[in-house]
Amino acid sequence: MFLDILKGHILLDAPTPWGVFFQDNASPQMEGIEELHNNIMFYLAVILFTVTWMMIIIIKNFVATKSPIAHKYMNHGTLIELIWTITPAFILILIAFPSFKLLYLMDEVMDPSLVVYAEGHQWYWSYQYPDFTNEDDEFIEFDSYIVPESDLEEGQFRMLEVDNRVIIPELTHTRFVISAADVIHSYACPSLGIKADAYPGRLNQASVYVNRPGTFFGQCSEICGILHSSMPIAIQSVSIRDFLLWLREQMEG
Amino acid sequence: MFLRSVTRAAARSSAVPTTGLRSYRTVSGPMACLNARPQTEKKSIAPQQTRAASEHAISNPTLAGIEKRWEAMPPQEQAELWMQLRDRMKVDWHQMTLQEKKAAYWISFGPHGPRSVPPKGENLKIFFKVAQLTLVSFGIFYIIHMFAKPQPKTMTKEWQEASNEYAKQENINPIYGISSVGYEGKGFVQSPPAEKQ
Numbered sequence: 001m002f003l004d005i006l007k008g009h010i011l012l013d014a015p016t017p018w019g020v021f022f023q024d025n026a027s028p029q030m031e032g033i034e035e036l037h038n039n040i041m042f043y044l045a046v047i048l049f050t051v052t053w054m055m056i057i058i059i060k061n062f063v064a065t066k067s068p069i070a071h072k073y074m075n076h077g078t079l080i081e082l083i084w085t086i087t088p089a090f091i092l093i094l095i096a097f098p099s100f101k102l103l104y105l106m107d108e109v110m111d112p113s114l115v116v117y118a119e120g121h122q123w124y125w126s127y128q129y130p131d132f133t134n135e136d137d138e139f140i141e142f143d144s145y146i147v148p149e150s151d152l153e154e155g156q157f158r159m160l161e162v163d164n165r166v167i168i169p170e171l172t173h174t175r176f177v178i179s180a181a182d183v184i185h186s187y188a189c190p191s192l193g194i195k196a197d198a199y200p201g202r203l204n205q206a207s208v209y210v211n212r213p214g215t216f217f218g219q220c221s222e223i224c225g226i227l228h229s230s231m232p233i234a235i236q237s238v239s240i241r242d243f244l245l246w247l248r249e250q251m252e253g
Numbered sequence: 254m255f256l257r258s259v260t261r262a263a264a265r266s267s268a269v270p271t272t273g274l275r276s277y278r279t280v281s282g283p284m285a286c287l288n289a290r291p292q293t294e295k296k297s298i299a300p301q302q303t304r305a306a307s308e309h310a311i312s313n314p315t316l317a318g319i320e321k322r323w324e325a326m327p328p329q330e331q332a333e334l335w336m337q338l339r340d341r342m343k344v345d346w347h348q349m350t351l352q353e354k355k356a357a358y359w360i361s362f363g364p365h366g367p368r369s370v371p372p373k374g375e376n377l378k379i380f381f382k383v384a385q386l387t388l389v390s391f392g393i394f395y396i397i398h399m400f401a402k403p404q405p406k407t408m409t410k411e412w413q414e415a416s417n418e419y420a421k422q423e424n425i426n427p428i429y430g431i432s433s434v435g436y437e438g439k440g441f442v443q444s445p446p447a448e449k450q
Contacts, residue, residue, distance in 0.1 A: 018443070212427065
């Protein structure tokens with residue numbers, strides 16, 4: 001039954017009721033995070049069972065009835081101290097190396113084909129596509145506000161829907177340049193494995209390569225004021241053809 | 254053997270405690286600081302108070318029924334007796350009397366002080382008090398909940414079923430979730446129908 005619950009509620013793409021695990025991954029970064037998580041969980045399980053076993057054995061054997069005299073002066077053992085110092089250090093090394101590898105891989109921005117500039121405001125996100133300009137040298141620019149509960153159409157997600165989604169093409173290296181206009185915000189989208197702080201006056205960047213079409217939701221992840229919870233992020237990945245059509249529509253519109 | 258006894262006796266004589274409690278202050282009197290001179294002028298030996306092993310067994314009446322008397326003894330007497338026992342434990346333990354061994358064990362590990370057995374019914378009393386406070390906290394929660402706003406309109410079965418359709422349309426959760434092939438879960442449905450609320 002527990003497995004059924006896990007199967008039904010974990011590994012999903014948008015947040016779901018009682019979801020306890022990752023959302024479905026949609027980028028190599030998120031795949032890497034999931035894999036690292038699973039590897040670390042393996043070590044965690046080994047540690048958990050070893051420590052639990054030791055605790056149970058101690059509780060079982062060293063009770064007052066079995067061991068009436070407390071060895072209160074026996075407080076040192078070189079061999080056991082070496083074992084319990086070196087083993088955790090070794091485990092930490094095993095965890096640290098894949099972790100650093102992933103960290104630096106994610107940090108690398110692959111020669112992007114598209115740049116999206118996202119700017120955090122109290123309390124909405126604004127976006128620019130500086131790569132494309134129209135005849136008047138204007139680039140695409142729009143604000144993305146939350147859709148309030150009263151305006152939701154039936155079935156839409158409360159606190160996640162926005163009026164203007166970010167549209168990006170699938171299978172394209174995209175660079176998100178992230179900044180803020182007033183206070184610190186954080187641009188996050190779990191399915192794509194990105195979370196980057198948005199600082200006023202500074203530019204941060206995140207590399208995204210979406211490997212399937214879909215809609216991905218995120219939220220501001222740095223407490224930024226009273227409506228921090230009301231500035232969601234909705235990214236829609238479409239085929240390159242649809243992206244170009246959308247682009248033309250925006251340019252002409 | 255004689256030499257050992259002499260050295261021990263000497264050590265004892267220089268270390269007679271002024272009170273029953275052990276003190277590691279130097280032997281010089283409390284006003285010594287007023288007469289203090291730099292160490293270089295006078296090479297005084299300031300012996301630390303130490304206690305040597307005692308080869309004289311503690312009398313049986315002193316230790317008899319210690320289990321019953323211990324809690325009522327004034328702390329100073331407790332300290333005195335314990336110091337005597339500690340001195341006795343410095344010799345070969347085979348030389349200690351059975352009474353001494355029992356007393357030393359009981360004072361170290363016996364059910365007194367923090368190890369004393371709780372009075373009968375105490376655990377039950379604690380359980381009931383904790384249960385009572387938990388119930389009170391539930392009550393407070395319920396009262397606060399009565400003043401809360403109603404649930405948002407999205408928390409109905411109808412809305413959430415529509416959410417399932419919407420998610421399929423948007424290709425949300427295509428690997429393990431609602432849009433995946435052969436999915437049989439409830440998707441976003443978690444609330445009762447609107448009329449039941």
